[in-house]
Amino acid sequence: MIMMMLLLLLLMMMMIMMIMMMMMMLMLLLLLLLLLLLLLLMMMMMMMMMMMMMMMMMMITRTFLYHHSIE
Incomplete structure (x- = not known):
């Protein structure tokens, strides 16, 4: 059970990280355009x-x- 929770947490973290990376990339692109x-x-x-x-x-x-x- 605890392992499952940990896995879920890890997945969530990964997702958040991915979203953050995407946001960063978008920001960089916008900056470059500017x-x-x-x-x-x-x-x-x-x-x-x-x-x-x-x-x-x-x-x-x-x-x-x-x-x-x-x-």
């Missing part, structure tokens, strides 16, 4: 910044050129 999303966002932001910088440079150079040409 990280990837963040990375993508960062890349987009960087691209936007670069574009803005390029535009600014173009504008500045244009104005300088115009000023020089006017002079």
Whole structure:
């Protein structure tokens, strides 16, 4: 009888452990997805910044050129 109880307990423990492992795996996957999303966002932001910088440079150079040409 006691052995049976122990076995049941062991089984329960195993089940709980398995569930915990699954949860951990899911959490890890979610974290990875979040990280990837963040990375993508960062890349987009960087691209936007670069574009803005390029535009600014173009504008500045244009104005300088115009000023020089006017002079």
